Amino acid sequence: MSALAIIGCAQVVTVRGPGDVGIIPDGALLARDGLIERVGTRREVEPWIPADCTVVDAGGRILMPGFVDAHTHPVFAGDRADEFEKRAAGATYQEIAAEGGGIRSTVRRTREAAEDQLVAAAQKHAQWFLRCGATTIEAKSGYGLSVEDELKILRAMRGLSPLRHVPTFLGAHEVPEEYRGRGQQYVDLVVHEMLPRVAQERLAEYCDVFCEPGIFSPEQAHQILDAARRLGMGLRIHADQLSLNGGAELAAQLGAATADHLEHTGAAGIAALRRAGVQPVLLPGAVHALGSKRYPDARAMIEAGLDVVLATDFNPGSSPTPSIPMILSLACTQMKMTPAEAIAAATLSAARSLGRAHQIGSLEPGKRADLVIHDCADYRELAYWFGIEPAHTVYIDGQLAFQR
Ligand code: NIG
Ligand code: FE
Numbered sequence: 001m002s003a004l005a006i007i008g009c010a011q012v013v014t015v016r017g018p019g020d021v022g023i024i025p026d027g028a029l030l031a032r033d034g035l036i037e038r039v040g041t042r043r044e045v046e047p048w049i050p051a052d053c054t055v056v057d058a059g060g061r062i063l064m065p066g067f068v069d070a071h072t073h074p075v076f077a078g079d080r081a082d083e084f085e086k087r088a089a090g091a092t093y094q095e096i097a098a099e100g101g102g103i104r105s106t107v108r109r110t111r112e113a114a115e116d117q118l119v120a121a122a123q124k125h126a127q128w129f130l131r132c133g134a135t136t137i138e139a140k141s142g143y144g145l146s147v148e149d150e151l152k153i154l155r156a157m158r159g160l161s162p163l164r165h166v167p168t169f170l171g172a173h174e175v176p177e178e179y180r181g182r183g184q185q186y187v188d189l190v191v192h193e194m195l196p197r198v199a200q201e202r203l204a205e206y207c208d209v210f211c212e213p214g215i216f217s218p219e220q221a222h223q224i225l226d227a228a229r230r231l232g233m234g235l236r237i238h239a240d241q242l243s244l245n246g247g248a249e250l251a252a253q254l255g256a257a258t259a260d261h262l263e264h265t266g267a268a269g270i271a272a273l274r275r276a277g278v279q280p281v282l283l284p285g286a287v288h289a290l291g292s293k294r295y296p297d298a299r300a301m302i303e304a305g306l307d308v309v310l311a312t313d314f315n316p317g318s319s320p321t322p323s324i325p326m327i328l329s330l331a332c333t334q335m336k337m338t339p340a341e342a343i344a345a346a347t348l349s350a351a352r353s354l355g356r357a358h359q360i361g362s363l364e365p366g367k368r369a370d371l372v373i374h375d376c377a378d379y380r381e382l383a384y385w386f387g388i389e390p391a392h393t394v395y396i397d398g399q400l401a402f403q404r
Pocket of ligand 2: 073
């Protein structure tokens with residue numbers, strides 16, 4: 001049926017494992033029917049290119065698997081530029097949240113939005129991700145905080161297509177206004193009403209909880225995640241972001257797929273994640289945009305043997321960026337990861353954290369042809385230049401999804 005060949009690549013960045021980008025110089029790739037068929041040097045691949053094939057010359061650029069962004073909040077209404085201005089003047093994220101702003105202000109606007117308006121917002125954000133070279137995102141709900149509004153958000157995720165997305169239910173993102181002071185009653189609503197509906201309508205693969213003092217305690221997070229696990233969902237946790245709160249240990253105890261943020265996690269938490277095989281998802285965009293200097297200890301995690309993931313945490317409050325290249329820059333400059341470690345963390349390791357390492361995240365025969373030509377000649381440039389959008393051409397399932 002349809003075949004696509006990409007030749008003339010200064011480097012094909014295949015990605016083989018943590019820290020191993022598997023460079024093929026003067027490389028080429030052949031895909032057929034949306035799947036990768038051959039990857040190698042131009043000499044190795046060219047003889048196999050069939051007559052009826054679309055042949056694209058990358059012009060000395062690099063070819064890579066699409067980025068897999070394993071932590072995003074992409075469906076919401078409005079923005080929080082007003083709060084951003086307040087933070088620039090010295091207010092903290094927690095102060096703004098305590099006054100009813102923060103997540104709750106996005107919840108108010110998202111509740112007012114009709115489903116088709118949220119589909120339109122999802123479409124707009126999907127374009128932003130594609131422009132930045134992502135082909136798969138994990139997508140959390142969490143700005144509805146009522147049964148109907150959470151379902152509305154999960155349904156509106158169809159607007160993300162052609163970007164692939166893996167849906168996560170985050171009904172426990174914040175205690176909504178009408179449950180203020182009655183957090184446990186809200187937890188009961190999540191467990192007894194929201195989760196069964198989400199599972200019944202098969203609207204989410206994973207369940208996440210914002211585990212943080214004043215939001216949801218480790219005990220409450222445990223109740224919710226345990227209920228989700230019984231319904232067959234995988235688990236992810238916002239852990240140790242603003243304080244050390246036992247979130248990493250809880251992720252280990254529950255056998256979660258990931259523990260995310262981990263800005264405050266120390267040696268004990270790292271050891272617990274290692275023993276349980278939980279992947280850390282590090283979100284330096286949220287540290288940067290909150291004006292903090294407290295980055296998670298990526299080096300200690302790598303040295304402990306953890307399979308570290310990097311993601312944007314795209315959301316309107318703490319991390320308003322859809323750009324994995326920006327995250328690669330922060331990972332190298334602020335967390336001292338190497339460019340190779342950072343790229344593997346945002347592709348193959350991220351795919352593994354979503355249970356999709358057999359389909360996406362690297363360039364190997366049999367995997368999906370989710371491919372990005374970036375406008376540079378060396379993979380290290382992706383983390384080195386910052387504030388530019390290096391993605392030049394993006395394919396999903398071998399079909400053109402974005403072109404500059
Ligand atoms: O991952 N920590 C909680 N959730 C988001 C922030 C969401 C928001 O501020 O709207 C985060 O940083
Ligand atoms: Fe988040």
